[in-house]
Amino acid sequence: MLKHLYIKNFTLIDKLDIDFHKGFSVISGETGAGKSIILGAIGLLLGNRADSKQIKQGEKKCIIEAKFNLAKYDFENFFTENNIDFDAEETILRREISDNGKSRAFINDTPVSLTQMRTLGEQLVDIHSQHQNLLLQKEDFQLNVIDIIAQNSKELSAYRKAYNTYKNTEKKLETRKKQIAENIQNxxxxxxxxxxxxxxxxxxxxxxxxxxxxxxxxxxxxxxxxxxxxxxxxxxxxxxxxxxxxxxxxxxxxxxxxxxxxxxxxxxxxxxxxxxxxxxxxxxxxxxxxxxxxxxxxxxxxxxxxxxxxxxxxxxxxxxxxxxxxxxxxxxxxxxxNSDEEVKELEAELAKHLEECKKQADILTKTRTKSAKKIQEEIHQRLVPMGIPNVQFDVQFIEKPFAIDGNNKVQFLFSANKNSPVQPIAQVASGGEIARVMLSLKAMISCTVKLPTIIFDEIDTGVSGKIAEQMARIMQEMGENNRQVISITHLPQIAALGTSHYKVEKRDTESGTTSQLRELTQNERITEIAQMLSGSDISDAALQNARELLKV
Incomplete structure (x- = not known):
């Protein structure tokens, strides 16, 4: 999990030095206060490309550093394979960007390539932003979700091995036929x-x-x-x-x-x-x-x-x-x-590899079908409490020509209404419905993949009230299983359920505008949630509602 974040001279941030906690945390703040800046800084630690324009104006260099506790996760092999010192209690990722455009990356003070940092970063933090909801439109994302929940990496690997052997033999046969044709011509x-x-x-x-x-x-x-x-x-x-x-x-x-x-x-x-x-x-x-x-x-x-x-x-x-x-x-x-005999031998070899490819594809399809049934059942269980009582959700498989990911074309079909036929989710689901489906899928994935930290960036778009509270409880549940969940939100119902609450603020100083992040005290949380309920003019009723949401 993410223990500590240090940012210096990054866009509007002079210096940020803050601790994070396990479980479910929330970050709030006015639009434009700098939440996206903090996510951008974390993104650099995940291997995103750097730009010298990200350095605070007038400074020569910016630094982003994060400390992680990986004691409950199995990461030692990565460090051994990359010849990097491993400290399970405190793993440090750092990026430095200079005004000359150069960028350096470090893991536990060892210089590493951006690819190495990205490989580790993708296993440490998952940032789910609003644009990721668009992934539901993509078949490869839907298939990847099914494979993750199916935990079928061995079956997928066996299929890919058979597929590659088949394709290589097919290529060999085509090349040989072409050579023979040219030879016959000459x-x-x-x-x-x-x-x-x-x-x-x-x-x-x-x-x-x-x-x-x-x-x-x-x-x-x-x-x-x-x-x-x-x-x-x-x-x-x-x-x-x-x-x-x-x-x-x-x-x-x-x-x-x-x-x-x-x-x-x-x-x-x-x-x-x-x-x-x-x-x-x-x-x-x-x-x-x-x-x-x-x-x-x-x-x-x-x-x-x-x-x-x-x-x-x-x-x-x-x-x-x-x-x-x-x-x-x-x-x-x-x-x-001897060409006729040679071609017959290669064709027989190709047929044998095709049979093996079919066999492994069938095994892979069975794991996916089983996973799809589980997804359908759990999506229904999760979406009903989140305000879609008549939800219909089906995973449709269509056979396709053999490809590197199998012979299954998949579509998530959805309907929020009892008498409406299911259709591809991207065509019929609203933004709020897609957000709830994505949260449900993330919850299912998080139970399968041991990902230390998940950050939700305004996943609550398009929802409110009881639905928002139910979404918060799902995130809260995700944060209870040796996982850290951080939600950036504008909704008081979600903010109130966080174990810890942080606020992003923008301030104007003599040297310019700066963005800051700080952890709120209990009283500050009451005020912040009251403001989220009623706006800048905080009423006694809003304060009382905030206390009720916080149960204090």
């Missing part, structure tokens, strides 16, 4: 390309090897001539390097007994002889191997021309890429050949 061209690549007999590293061989054959005469000269220099019988090294090594070996240093040199020469002899044999073999073969050169250049043509055609630079394209075309053609 099949002739793809087969031509595949055959062209296949007939080229491409192999990895083929281009590099052929280019090297082409270069060799193109210069075969020059290469053979050079190899021949090198062979003569190495192997000539008289002046060849090999023979001379052999002679030099043997000559030094002969004098080794007389000149020991010659032995080492002889060994080195012998090693060189062995290496050069091996080289000479390779040169001789190469000389014999090199032959100019114009037919072979033509075949090589013809294959290279094919490779270059294909690379240019497909805008690539290697045989590896050509082989990749060939493999891709092969798979696409195989896919065309």
């Amino acid at each position: 099949e002739e061209f793809m087969r031509f390309q595949f055959d062209e690549l296949s007939n080229a007999n491409l192999q990895e590293n083929q281009q590099e090897e052929l280019e090297a061989e082409s270069k060799t054959l193109s210069h075969a005469e020059d290469i053979k001539s050079s190899l021949f000269d090198a062979d003569n220099a190495l192997n000539d019988e008289d002046a060849g390097v090999v023979r001379r090294l052999k002679i030099a090594s043997e000559t030094l070996s002969n004098i080794a007994p007389l000149y020991p240093k010659a032995a080492e040199v002889s060994e080195r020469l012998n090693s060189a002889y062995i290496e050069i002899k091996d080289i000479a044999e390779e040169v001789s073999a190469a000389t014999a191997d090199i032959e100019f073969d114009p037919n072979r050169l033509d075949r090589i250049n013809e294959q290279l021309d094919k490779i270059y043509h294909l690379e240019q055609k497909f805008h690539i630079t290697s045989i590896t890429e050509l082989l990749d394209i060939q493999e891709q075309l092969k798979k696409q053609l195989q896919s065309i050949d």
Whole structure:
């Protein structure tokens, strides 16, 4: 629940520093006194967007801070997941807005994003303003009410999982059919390309090897001539390097007994002889191997021309890429050949997921139907004491195509008169009737959802007298179940039933107009309610009526 609210330099508020209590509290004040300003400040703590124009004129920064007691609520997981210190007795939300347009948000002095603050704020406070009554016109709101009271989050989650699987499979099938259609349309061209690549007999590293061989054959005469000269220099019988090294090594070996240093040199020469002899044999073999073969050169250049043509055609630079394209075309053609079987498999998979989607939708519908009966019964029980004795309220379900929220289209049907047929509530209910329906729904929701604080902003519009008193008793009842209910009201019947009473006042000072909020004493409450009964001129009768309403 909201324990304390601190506001500084926010629009008309210089400084507000006030405690709130558990149970049912009321806030009163003249129109324009600043009630909406206070709600606007609380809205910032719930993640609403900030504007530097909200800063009090002449100031650099405004601060809104609220302290909550969450001891009776389960919020620890949020703080753990967001790495924020948790104090169940005192959780602090703070917004700071600077005149440069920047806004900062904090939870327990930890900087947080606006999304994080909004996520927590929506679970702490529900502000029900008059415009929220318009939500009754929206089908998604009506369906959401049914789901909240049904407490069917598990069933809804199971349905959504089945629905998403179904839709993903449906999308996969549509995409595959489209691909197959495109492939079939291009099949002739793809087969031509595949055959062209296949007939080229491409192999990895083929281009590099052929280019090297082409270069060799193109210069075969020059290469053979050079190899021949090198062979003569190495192997000539008289002046060849090999023979001379052999002679030099043997000559030094002969004098080794007389000149020991010659032995080492002889060994080195012998090693060189062995290496050069091996080289000479390779040169001789190469000389014999090199032959100019114009037919072979033509075949090589013809294959290279094919490779270059294909690379240019497909805008690539290697045989590896050509082989990749060939493999891709092969798979696409195989896919065309197997397309009928593939589509049948996907259609069978889709049918299976559709059945699961139907199954989960039926389970979800049962929870909603049960919830709808409960809503119908309780709405009737609540509205009769609130001045609609002949109320008729039905929840109508119409089957719709599967969507993320199920296959139920829902409408709240209403009639305030005994012999009038029920119609969509937004079309036939008055403002006061809608306010009473919304209060009844909020009361039901509050029993299901553990929401610490609910603020009603003039939900009593269009009602008065006994009806207003009954509405106040419902809010009073809501405030008894570990919940804090605050009602902003103009009606004395509602104000009198509050456990605590606050008043918003606007004052003119030398520095300008300011708005203040203060808690009233018992005597001040009598005066305030008397004024709400009779206006600015408070009569003795009004004071006596106020005491009777307050039972003092």
